[in-house]
Amino acid sequence: MKREYPCVEIDLCKITHNAKTILSMCSKKGIEVVGVTKVFCAELSIVQAMLKGGIKHFGDSRIQNLINMKDIHCKKTLLRISMESEAEEVVKYSDISLNSELQTIKVLAEAAKSANKVHNIILMVDVGDLREGVLVKDVIGTVRKILELSNINLIGLGTNVTCYGGVLPDENNLGKLIELKKDIKKIFDIELPIISGGNSSSLYMVMNNTIPKEINQLRVGEAIALGKETAFGESIANCYDDAFILKGEIVEVKEKPTLPTGEIGRDAFGEKPHFKDMGIRKRAIVAVGRQDIKVDGLIPLDKNISIFGASSDHLILDITDSSRELEVGDIVNFRMDYGCVLAAMTSQYVKKYYAKELAMSSI
Incomplete structure (x- = not known):
């Protein structure tokens, strides 16, 4: 399917x-x-x-x-x-x-x-x-x-x-x-x-x-x-922290500067963004955004990928150092915190699929 x-x-x-x-x-x-x-x-x-x-x-x-x-x-x-x-x-x-x-x-x-x-x-x-x-x-x-x-x-x-x-x-x-x-x-x-x-x-x-x-x-x-208690965010022994995985598809891959060009005003959410100059980086856009998920609750499974930010519909990643060469059409996987799972599971734009067998991952 x-x-x-x-x-x-x-x-x-x-x-x-x-x-x-x-x-x-x-x-x-x-x-x-x-x-x-x-x-x-x-x-x-x-x-x-x-x-x-x-x-x-x-x-x-x-x-x-x-x-x-x-x-x-x-x-x-x-x-x-x-x-x-x-x-x-x-x-x-x-x-x-x-x-x-x-x-x-x-x-x-x-x-x-x-x-x-x-x-x-x-x-x-x-x-x-x-x-x-x-x-x-x-x-x-x-x-x-x-x-x-x-x-x-x-x-x-x-x-x-x-x-x-x-x-x-x-x-x-x-x-x-x-x-x-x-x-x-x-x-x-x-x-x-x-x-x-x-x-x-x-x-x-x-x-x-x-x-x-x-x-x-x-x-x-x-x-x-x-798989976590929420007072201190500690893992619970013998529990899984990856029962919910968000998967997003890459729709653009380009090398671009990390500083926008022009005078900086407010973004689509009324906030004034701040940027750090990291030179030219390879960036990927994933087709998911703040309408669907809580961006600061995403954790890329590839630890060499980081998140620049997101708009309503686009998640922007730094894939310069990613563990594999990523192209348009590839899928990027993320663990999520509680608020992100809540948003994703509520969103009608995020499909839900169920794994039938326990993956062989360590606890």
């Missing part, structure tokens, strides 16, 4: 392998892994690969993606704070949703009542990262009001760190959830079964045995997709 470019090649066996490895690591600590599917838009082939790796609970930020998974028999959690406008869909297509606004929880209660269901929620707590969550001082009051609602079942507390403020998970901020759980038990005489201690950034605490034993759930996406 003729391939179309640009494309992302996804090695499903590597996804399965990473899922098994991370699940095993967390299971030893009594931690449930919620497999996060948003980075690849819940593509069913990849979801199935994670299922094969043992993941039984999936989470996504978009209700559309949970709807896409409606025929897959597994537990599903809506990760982004629910919108009132999608309350009926949240109740119908998710088993659990993360929430921080009492007003929205009341709307979910009404939707659940209309559907003759009880909807499970995890109350998100802001422990310092300043994204979503009830402030610690307001948790008890919020819980009191949630418990007054019918058709809503409060099953846990959760938090999110590193995604906005860059705050690292540690024993102190995760410890706030544990103390709140104890306070809720004492005041309301209820046991919350889930303490959701963050995302892939919390895995470093699992790896170095510092995660509090009361944390019994993590929401993991990037680590399964790219």
